[in-house]
Amino acid sequence: KNQVEQSPQSLIILEGKNCTLQCNYTVSPFSNLRWYKQDTGRGPVSLTIMTFSENTKSNGRYTATLDADTKQSSLHITASQLSDSASYICVASYNAGNMLTFGGGTRLMVKP
Amino acid sequence: GAVVSQHPSWVICKSGTSVKIECRSLDFQATTMFWYRQFPKQSLMLMATSNEGSKATYEQGVEKDKFLINHASLTLSTLTVTSAHPEDSSFYICSARSVTGASYEQYFGPGTRLTVT
Numbered sequence: 136k137n138q139v140e141q142s143p144q145s146l147i148i149l150e151g152k153n154c155t156l157q158c159n160y161t162v163s164p165f166s167n168l169r170w171y172k173q174d175t176g177r178g179p180v181s182l183t184i185m186t187f188s189e190n191t192k193s194n195g196r197y198t199a200t201l202d203a204d205t206k207q208s209s210l211h212i213t214a215s216q217l218s219d220s221a222s223y224i225c226v227a228s229y230n231a232g233n234m235l236t237f238g239g240g241t242r243l244m245v246k247p
Numbered sequence: 248g249a250v251v252s253q254h255p256s257w258v259i260c261k262s263g264t265s266v267k268i269e270c271r272s273l274d275f276q277a278t279t280m281f282w283y284r285q286f287p288k289q290s291l292m293l294m295a296t297s298n299e300g301s302k303a304t305y306e307q308g309v310e311k312d313k314f315l316i317n318h319a320s321l322t323l324s325t326l327t328v329t330s331a332h333p334e335d336s337s338f339y340i341c342s343a344r345s346v347t348g349a350s351y352e353q354y355f356g357p358g359t360r361l362t363v364t
Contacts, residue, residue: 171355176338176358177357178251178342178356178358179291179355180355184352224290228351233351235293235353237291238290239290242288
């Protein structure tokens with residue numbers, strides 16, 4: 136069964152601190168692993184996309200890692216800002232990217 | 248980058264009426280669009296896959312007669328919620344698939360908040 140699990144479900148951190156979100160996936164045949172940021176009441180916005188050959192990819196203060204052997208990914212946020220408060224969704228695509236399996240998301244709240 | 252728009256961004260309707268939501272790819276052609284539904288504090292749930300010029304493919308448990316999907320052009324897909332009930336109140340998100348070489352990328356719209364009273 137294709138599935139994506141994320142942890143933690145929710146997280147509260149202080150502004151300026153770093154945090155790491157986790158994602159475990161089981162999809163076949165694997166195409167790529169994506170991280171999205173979804174602000175409340177908005178659609179998801181892509182942060183990073185990694186294929187099985189990529190171990191890490193950065194987008195500003197966001198750095199995603201991928202271990203295709205253990206089927207794990209992480210999203211590290213550096214020097215958090217209040218605007219980072221959102222849900223972060225891990226998505227594994229398969230069948231040449233035709234299909235997506237969504238994780239349940241991690242709700243991040245950054246407090247001043 | 249690729250932009251997908253949705254209209255309206257929010258809508259309130261009375262129970263029993265129908266509501267149409269539009270999804271447009273603004274700067275690329277999308278042969279395939281997807282419709283998702285998202286309940287509070289939950290992730291996106293795929294409702295149906297819409298292919299231009301053909302019938303939509305619905306996920307298990309989604310009533311095709313209730314959620315009518317039309318994909319008449321390469322830049323527009325519509326979702327019509329017929330005979331809406333309060334339990335249809337949700338956040339509806341579309342995405343459009345762009346093809347670059349042998350790879351696919353989905354771009355999401357900003358979502359439509361539907362409230363059925």
